[in-house]
Amino acid sequence: MYNYFDSKEELMEALVFGVIAHAEEALEQVKQLPDPTAQLTAIIEGSFAYLDAHRHQASLMGAVSLQLEHFPQLKTHMQGRYEVQISYFESLMAARGFAQPRQEAMFLAAAMDGLGIQSFLLDNQADVETMKHFLLARYVGKSSPQANAAHD
Numbered sequence: 001m002y003n004y005f006d007s008k009e010e011l012m013e014a015l016v017f018g019v020i021a022h023a024e025e026a027l028e029q030v031k032q033l034p035d036p037t038a039q040l041t042a043i044i045e046g047s048f049a050y051l052d053a054h055r056h057q058a059s060l061m062g063a064v065s066l067q068l069e070h071f072p073q074l075k076t077h078m079q080g081r082y083e084v085q086i087s088y089f090e091s092l093m094a095a096r097g098f099a100q101p102r103q104e105a106m107f108l109a110a111a112m113d114g115l116g117i118q119s120f121l122l123d124n125q126a127d128v129e130t131m132k133h134f135l136l137a138r139y140v141g142k143s144s145p146q147a148n149a150a151h152d
Contacts (some may be wrong), residue, residue, distance in 0.1 A: 013074050016064050019057055020081065023050075031088075036095040040139045043089075047112050048132045052125075058116035065113070085109060096139065104139075111135060 005011040030042045051058050068075035089105030098104045115131055 009070060012064065013071055016061065016071075016074055017077070019061055020077070024081070026050075027085075027088075036092040037140050040092055040096070041136065044112075044132065044135050044139065048115075048128070051116055051128065062113070062117035082109070093139075108135065108139065 005014065026046060027043075030039050030046070033039045033042055064071065064074070065078070068078065086102070086105050086109060089108055090101045093101035093104040093108075111131065115128060118127070
């Protein structure tokens with residue numbers, strides 16, 4: 001292993017960058033979908049499917065994100081990607097008619113990040129499934145964005 005990496009930090013960064021690259025590729029495919037509702041549905045469904053299939057990778061990402069001071073290159077990359085992701089989510093929320101699209105984008109991102117950690121730590125798939133349905137109802141479901149704005 002150390003024939004390829006100079007340290008365990010370098011190995012960890014390589015693993016995490018691999019997961020990030022996979023997520024970025026998936027997001028590029030989502031952006032090809034025809035409308036904001038389809039894109040939000042794919043983001044939420046795809047994130048939960050990834051959590052279900054790759055719980056340990058999601059846990060790794062959560063653990064590393066809590067220790068970014070040890071991975072400065074990764075921290076810089078993730079901060080840049082966060083703003084890109086939030087801007088994209090914000091555009092989807094605005095297109096869906098949410099009164100506070102940036103706050104909704106930040107909430108969705110925070111919820112998705114927290115669910116990865118919660119899923120692994122608590123091992124409670126029923127709660128995770130409940131949150132998936134909540135997020136789908138909030139962002140693409142039968143309730144209107146205006147009804148959701150009343151909860152803001």
